Amino acid sequence: MDNKANYALVGLFVIILSIVMIASVLWLTIGTEEKVYITYQIHIRESVSGLNVKSPVKYKGVEVGYVHNIALDAERPDEVQVLLKIEWNTPIRQDTVATLSSQGLTGLAYIELTGGAGQLISKEPDVGQRYPELKTKPSLLVRLDSAISELMSNINKVSTVTDGMLLDIKEVTKAVDDLLSPANRLLISNTLQHIETLTNTVANRSATIDNSIVSVATTLENSAKISHELPHFLTRLEQTLTTLEQTAQSFSKTSNSVNTIVEESRTNISKTTLAIAKAAQGVETTVNQSKQGIDGFTQQTLPEVNNTxxxxxxxxASLRGLSRELERNPNIILFGKSKSARGPGEK
Incomplete structure (x- = not known):
């Protein structure tokens, strides 16, 4: 058996295989369209556990890019900066929101883009930023955690309110028990008996009450009549007061005139009294001076002089008494001296 290899056939096979491989690579390269990506940045305030570089970025469930980089932001230490590579023709709008989502039960995370009713976002970064930034919202797990926390807080509040209500119910129950104690029940029974007695008394005296009501109605009617006539009475009273005022003014004028007359009379009486006193003094002086010359007439004229x-x-003395009487009662000049009251048995 011939074990010698046919090197010509082996070389031909290698050449044909190389041509096929080169053709396949060229075919695959020419048939694949080169994609253009734009870099966006997002900042996430929660844990990004499960999210890795090259994790997919989906827009409404369609993969449109991948995660390019994950790092902490020195300027915003509470947040994680994630750079996304997204195809340039993806309709990223101003209200597009990025959310961290999990894929099934595997725990693999990806970035989900939702929204898109506003204007297209500018692909140029804002002043002071390296990349255009997308808005973010908490993931489903974070929202569930927040909702559960809020629910537990509300449950705690409800529990506190319920405990307070139970305490109030206990206090009310205790107050009711105290109210329904034997002593209070006896007081309530006595009160009900008194109310029944009062009701019976009112029922027995219904006729008297009716008469009282009729009397009150009559009194009110008379009061209404008096109220109707009261303006006329007040008018007449005002006229009477005016007349009395005029009379008082006239009497005041008369009194002033009487006082003037009395003052003049007192002045005249005083002058007369002084004149008489001077005359008496002159007579006494004359008598004293003529005493030596008329000794012979002493026995005849002295009694007459003494009488005078x-x-x-x-x-x-009479004039002085009249003056004092005028001081006490000036009206005697006009009305005369009033008669003194008669004593017992006098007529």
Whole structure:
């Protein structure tokens, strides 16, 4: 048996295989369209566990890119910066939101893009940024955790309120028990008996009450009549007061005139009294001076002079009494001296 290899056939096979491989590579290369990606950045405030470089980026479930880089942001230490490579023709709009999502039960994470009703976002970065930034929202797990936390907080609040209500119910129950104690039940029973007695008394005196109501109605009717006539009465009263005021003014004028007359009379009486006193003094002086010359006539004229002096003194006393009487009661000049009241048995 011939074991010699046919090197010509082997060489031909290698050449044909190489041509086929080169043709396959060229065919695959020419048939594949080169994709252009734009880099976007997002900042996530939650854990990115399960998200890796080359993790897919999906837009409404369609893969449109991949995660290019994951790192902490020195300027925003509470957030994780994720760079996304997204195809240039993907309709990224101003309201497009990136969310961290999990794929099934495997725990593999990816970035889900949702929304797209606004204007297209600019592919140029804002001033001070290297890449255009997309908005983010918490993942489903974070939202569930927040909802559960809020639910537990509300449950705790409800529990606290329920405990307070139970305490209030206990206090109310205790108050009801105290209210329904034997002593209070006896007081309530006595109160009900008193109310029944009062009701029976009112029922027995219904006729008297009706009469009282009729009397009250009559009184109210009379009051209405009096109220109707009251303006006329007030008018007449005002006229009467005006008349009294005028009378008082007239009486005041008359009183002033009487006072003037009394003052003048007092002045005249005082002058007369002084004149009489001077005359008496002059008579006494004359008598004293003429005493030596008329000794012979002493026995005849002295009694007459003494009588005259006595009468002058009585006149002066009377004038003084009249002056005091005028001071006490000036009206005697107009109305005369009032008669004194008669004593017992006098007529």
């Amino acid at each position: 002096l006595r009468e002058l003194r009585e006149l002066i």
